[in-house]
Amino acid sequence: MTVRSRLRPADALAVGTAGLGARRVRATLSALGIAIAIAALVAVLGVAESSKRQLLDELGRQGNLLTVATGQTFDGRPTPLPLTAQPMIARIPPVLATTAVGNIDDATVRRTERIPPQNTNGISVLAAQPSLPGTLSAHVLRGTYLGATAEQFPETVLGFAAARSLGINHVDAQTQVFIAGRYFTVIGVLDQVGVAPEIDTAALISFGVADHLFGLGGVPTRIYLRVDPDQVAAVAAVLGPTASPENPRDVQVQRPSDVILARIQAKGAFVGLFLGLGAIALLVAGVGIANIMVISVLERRAEIGLRRALGARRRDVAVQFLLESALLATIGGVAGIGLGCLATLVAARFAGNPVAIPPEAPLAGAAAALLVGALAGLYPAARAARLPPADALRTL
Structure with missing residues (x-):
């Protein structure tokens, strides 16, 4: 009577590891496919979470910002608000701070007077108050902001995109731009203002200079206000009648943080798309492992027959x-998790976002790799188990 052997877990692990070690190049290439797919999945989740964390932080800082405007004319120019709009809005108790800008129509911004007037790169000219950086949480990237001197002399501060379009990378006493037929000294450049993109593409001058040179008359076209975070909805409901009692329906009240919410939702949609592509890559890698294992069964027919003849059960x-298939996928999965975390770190640092890798991303990656490895090994394992010992031994 033949005594059937029993394969202990430790022995099974040793045999499986030895099988992979005997074919290192093939095993490495198969694991690499799994590693790339898992790295893509982990990186997508990590980069998306890092970007989302940045947007949520910005949402927390900008959620209490509101803007007031009265629409545009038929030619796209913003219509002015009443002179009393900003003082009346500032009297609303939950309002913490206000600032206003005034659009200067038909004012072109060029690097020099030699540049044709039509080449303005979409840069507008806005009269701005000294309270703008504090209200919008804007930071001066280079130089200084508009001060008392700017109320008397032609000085300007450029938005981030405007400075880039004009090719201005540094600010000194000789840095000038040509605005509406007159040279203005550039005294500063603002950093990006995500909640107010119109500031990024503008050249800011003082209301005093705007009144003197362009006859603005101190009339604002847009008002920004910071509100008690718990009273945002209540303040938004009364801004129309407060800003323009005669035509409250013409007043447009917006919450710039809604743009951030839309960006978060858009990123969520792209995450789903990339996860789908990563899942397809993982499926292809699993098919590759199954193919490698089938070839391995054919090559090791003699080994299988000998083991069966010595008492090994099916x-x-x-x-x-x-186990070999699962080990192969697990090795690739672990490598892929490491690569995915590294890619997330590099991408987050490059984009200036906080590094945030959801804990479920590495766990899901490891589980997916193990599952794919197990499924990929089912058919080769069943085929090896059904191989008759006598037929297999004939290959010796």
Whole structure:
């Protein structure tokens, strides 16, 4: 009577590891496919979470910002608000701070007077108050902001995109731009203002100079206000009648943080798309492992037959090849998790976002790799287990 052997877990692991070690190049290439797919999945989740964390932080800082305007004319120019709009809005108790800008129509911004007037790169000219950086949480990237001197002399502060369009990378006493037929000294450049993109593409001058040179008359076209975070909805409801009692329906009240919410939702949609592509890559890698294991069964027919002749059960042979497939995928999964975390770190640092890798991303990556490896090894393992010992031994 033949005594059937029993394959202990430690022995099964040793046999499976030895099988992979005997074919290192093939095993490495197969694991690499899994690693790339898992790295893509982890990186997508990590980069998306890092970007989302940045947007949520910005949402927390900008959620209490409101803007007031009265629409545009037929030619696209913003219509002015009443002179009393800003003082009346500032009297609303939950309002913490206000600032206003006034659009200067038909004012072109060029690097020099030699540049044709039509080449303005979409840069507008806005009269701005000294309270603008504090109200919008804007930071001066280079130089200084408009001060008392700017109320008397032609000085300007450029938005981030405007400075880039004009090719201005530094600010000194000789840095000038040509605005509406007159040279203005550039005294500063603002950093990006995500909640107010119109500031990024503008050249800011003082209301005093705007009144003197362009006859603005101190009339604002847009008002920004910071509100008690718990009273945003209540303040927004009364801004129309407060800003323009005669025509409250013409007043447009907006919450710039809604743009941030839209960006968060858009990123969520792209995450789903990239996860789908990563899942397809993982499926392709699993098919590659299954193909490699089938070839391995064919090449090791003699080994299988000898083990069966020495008393190994079918289940032992099946476990051996199933374990090899799972080990191969697990090795690739672990490598992929490391690569994905590294890619997230590099991408977050490059974009200036906080590094945030959701804990479920590495766990999901490891589980997906193990599952794919197990499924990929089912057919090769079953085929090896069904191989008749006599037929297999004939290959010796």
